[in-house]
Amino acid sequence: MTTEPNTAPKMTARGVNVFYGDKQAIDDVSIDVYRDHVTAFIGPSGCGKSTFLRTLNRMNDTVAGARVTGDIRLDGEDIYAPEMDVVQLRARVGMVFQKPNPFPKSIFDNVAYGPKIHGLATSKSELEGIVESALTRAGLWGEVKDRLQDSGTALSGGQQQRLCIARAIAVDPETVLMDEPCSALDPIATAKIEELIHELRGRYAIVIVTHNMQQAARVSQRTAFFHLGKIVEYGATTDIFTNPREERTKDYITGRYG
Amino acid sequence: MNNAPASPPVGAAASVESRWASPEMRARIRRRYGAERRFKAVGLIAVLMSVGFLAFLLGTMAWSGLSGFSQTRVALPVDFRGSGLSIDASSMTKAEAMAALNQQGLGDLLQLSATSAYGAQGESYFGTAAKESAAAAIYDDPSMLQRQVELALPATSPIDVAAKGEGDAASEAAVARLEAAGKLSSGLDTTFLSSADATDPTVAGIWGALKGSLLTMLVTLALAFPVGVLAAVYLEEYAPKNRLTDIIEVSINNLAAVPSIIFGLLALALFINAFGLCQGSPLVGGLTLALMTMPVIVIAGRNAIKAVPPSIRDAALGVGASRVQVVFHHVLPLALPGILTGTIIGMARALGETAPLLLVGMRAFVGGTPDGLCSSATVLPMQIFLWSDEVDRGFVENTSTAIIVLLIVLLSMNAAAIILRNRFEKRW
Numbered sequence: 032m033t034t035e036p037n038t039a040p041k042m043t044a045r046g047v048n049v050f051y052g053d054k055q056a057i058d059d060v061s062i063d064v065y066r067d068h069v070t071a072f073i074g075p076s077g078c079g080k081s082t083f084l085r086t087l088n089r090m091n092d093t094v095a096g097a098r099v100t101g102d103i104r105l106d107g108e109d110i111y112a113p114e115m116d117v118v119q120l121r122a123r124v125g126m127v128f129q130k131p132n133p134f135p136k137s138i139f140d141n142v143a144y145g146p147k148i149h150g151l152a153t154s155k156s157e158l159e160g161i162v163e164s165a166l167t168r169a170g171l172w173g174e175v176k177d178r179l180q181d182s183g184t185a186l187s188g189g190q191q192q193r194l195c196i197a198r199a200i201a202v203d204p205e206t207v208l209m210d211e212p213c214s215a216l217d218p219i220a221t222a223k224i225e226e227l228i229h230e231l232r233g234r235y236a237i238v239i240v241t242h243n244m245q246q247a248a249r250v251s252q253r254t255a256f257f258h259l260g261k262i263v264e265y266g267a268t269t270d271i272f273t274n275p276r277e278e279r280t281k282d283y284i285t286g287r288y289g
Numbered sequence: 290m291n292n293a294p295a296s297p298p299v300g301a302a303a304s305v306e307s308r309w310a311s312p313e314m315r316a317r318i319r320r321r322y323g324a325e326r327r328f329k330a331v332g333l334i335a336v337l338m339s340v341g342f343l344a345f346l347l348g349t350m351a352w353s354g355l356s357g358f359s360q361t362r363v364a365l366p367v368d369f370r371g372s373g374l375s376i377d378a379s380s381m382t383k384a385e386a387m388a389a390l391n392q393q394g395l396g397d398l399l400q401l402s403a404t405s406a407y408g409a410q411g412e413s414y415f416g417t418a419a420k421e422s423a424a425a426a427i428y429d430d431p432s433m434l435q436r437q438v439e440l441a442l443p444a445t446s447p448i449d450v451a452a453k454g455e456g457d458a459a460s461e462a463a464v465a466r467l468e469a470a471g472k473l474s475s476g477l478d479t480t481f482l483s484s485a486d487a488t489d490p491t492v493a494g495i496w497g498a499l500k501g502s503l504l505t506m507l508v509t510l511a512l513a514f515p516v517g518v519l520a521a522v523y524l525e526e527y528a529p530k531n532r533l534t535d536i537i538e539v540s541i542n543n544l545a546a547v548p549s550i551i552f553g554l555l556a557l558a559l560f561i562n563a564f565g566l567c568q569g570s571p572l573v574g575g576l577t578l579a580l581m582t583m584p585v586i587v588i589a590g591r592n593a594i595k596a597v598p599p600s601i602r603d604a605a606l607g608v609g610a611s612r613v614q615v616v617f618h619h620v621l622p623l624a625l626p627g628i629l630t631g632t633i634i635g636m637a638r639a640l641g642e643t644a645p646l647l648l649v650g651m652r653a654f655v656g657g658t659p660d661g662l663c664s665s666a667t668v669l670p671m672q673i674f675l676w677s678d679e680v681d682r683g684f685v686e687n688t689s690t691a692i693i694v695l696l697i698v699l700l701s702m703n704a705a706a707i708i709l710r711n712r713f714e715k716r717w
């Protein structure tokens with residue numbers, strides 16, 4: 032496991048501030064996200080992890096009163112530039128939400144929706160191929176291959192979350208953002224998703240928000256500790272967990288943080 | 290924690306237990322159950338009352354109106370030989386044939402036959418409806434012009450009403466005689482279901498008003514539904530949240546509560562005086578009712594759109610759907626059941642509306658069936674209003690029957706809405 036990345040960063044953020052109305056939720060955050068690394072965001076509840084994650088694919092645009100300043104780049108391209116196409120950006124930077132949110136459509140349509148609207152398949156069989164491969168990579172194919180026409184909302188919570196992951200990777204994004212993808216799952220489903228993250232690493236840049244320290248240690252190569260809207264410490268996961276530079280980081284990961 | 294309640298200390302387990310078993314606690318629980326029982330009883334009474342009213346309404350309507358669907362017929366022997374009547378059924382349309390027969394004195398022949406069969410009174414048994422019915426029968430079978438036949442012809446209004454048990458003494462007596470002679474029969478009143486308003490209640494029918502209502506509703510739906518839904522989508526999904534949209538929201542809510550007659554005045558000024566559209570037509574009536582229905586659809590639509598969970602929007606945006614795609618692929622299908630419910634409520638109100646239509650010229654007597662959006666027409670509630678003003682007993686029955694037709698249209702509209710809603714309803 033490499034601790035220092037040797038490629039150019041996939042995404043870079045410099046001096047990012049986010050405001051909800053007058054309230055500042057993110058204060059001067061700078062970070063680099065690498066393609067062959069899983070980056071974990073940890074930190075106490077309400078410190079701005081989700082908020083910052085949502086700035087990376089401009090999902091904050093939909094929140095009334097949210098304002099983002101600073102510079103965020105995807106492969107060197109300013110994603111907040113006026114000429115940036117948000118629709119395409121969100122296809123390139125996919126997102127898995129904290130609460131599983133499948134469409135109330137069939138399992139097949141859930142996964143096929145993205146490829147369909149982006150015209151990724153020219154024929155029905157090609158579309159079926161994309162759906163199968165996405166479901167296989169999400170570790171769900173075996174469980175659903177005989178019931179693709181059933182409603183996605185009829186699956187269990189863990190299956191729904193893997194369906195959402197399949198939906199996100201079906202459009203072949205370059206980066207996948209995951210906001211506490213395992214918070215509603217049992218240990219077995221969690222293990223499956225962690226396994227999936229291992230498999231997806233290298234193919235996509237992955238950012239994962241988690242409240243589970245063990246999970247952060249298991250799946251990520253780099254970890255950022257957020258506190259009160261700032262990044263307190265960012266570095267190789269092994270360093271953060273074994274040898275934190277900051278007292279606050281150490282308190283948080285050892286559970287002494289109030 | 291400084292001012293903890295003075296009542297029982299929470300220290301020992303025993304005292305906690307006794308607190309839940311204390312008489313005050315039991316009394317409180319009893320009171321709570323009592324309140325629940327009372328609430329249930331009041332609710333049940335309210336439901337029973339509304340069901341009772343509905344049953345009473347439907348019952349009286351059925352009682353006095355169902356007989357309007359049937360028609361009393363009196364048998365009349367007619368000898369066509371030597372009458373000089375002749376038609377060429379193969380080259381004439383039905384209307385032409387009927388006009389020709391009228392001209393050749395079919396009416397006089399019938400009256401003559403009536404007097405010879407039933408005496409001087411016989412003349413009053415048959416009217417316009419009988420003449421039309423006889424002409425239609427001849428058109429269907431011209432060979433009867435060479436024979437003597439017995440036709441069962443619709444009776445005039447006094448006889449019809451008397452046969453149904455509500456006539457005056459003279460007609461009652463006539464009916465009793467005819468009954469004894471076995472000359473009375475009754476059948477489905479096809480005239481009522483197929484013709485328009487007329488001055489004679491046995492000839493007057495509901496089809497003109499029904500078709501007028503259907504055309505008017507069509508115009509209303511075609512305008513109010515798309516405009517209402519698009520306005521709701523725009524206000525919910527696109528409009529910036531500011532002063533202006535607040536004002537628009539308040540205005541729309543108020544518009545939904547504006548008395549309908551005011552929409553009639555607006556429509557009169559706008560559609561007829563300013564645009565010069567055809568007065569008293571389904572087009573203008575439909576436009577007027579669309580003005581009235583639109584705010585209802587906008588409000589229902591906005592509420593239905595608001596109720597779509599934001600997580601579905603996030604999900605769609607997250608895979609790179611544009612806002613239009615989010616709306617049309619996800620939000621609208623999920624909001625559709627709610628939108629349909631609102632639409633049906635609005636349309637039902639429009640269907641029963643008379644006041645605004647009075648002002649755009651739909652209250653005139655219309656003796657024909659409207660054959661287009663611009664021909665003059667009347668609507669069901671207006672027809673009911675016009676008929677209820679008439680003195681002839683025959684119209685009283687027609688009024689009740691028209692109400693039944695109106696209710697049937699209403700119920701089928703509601704049923705359609707429920708079917709559509711169940712079809713589109715999805716769980717998330």
Ligand SMILES: Nc1ncnc2c1ncn2[C@@H]1O[C@H](COP(=O)(O)OP(=O)(O)OP(=O)(O)O)[C@@H](O)[C@H]1O
Pocket residue numbers: 051056074075076077078079080081082083094
């Ligand atoms: N839509 C919003 N409007 C106003 N304030 C918001 C909004 N969303 C988040 N905030 C505020 O921004 C701050 C950061 O919230 P955020 O959801 O990013 O926290 P988080 O780190 O993801 O917390 P958690 O671990 O509980 O998910 C919080 O103080 C929150 O109250």
Ligand SMILES: [Mg+2]
Pocket residue numbers: 080081082210
């Ligand atoms: Mg969060």
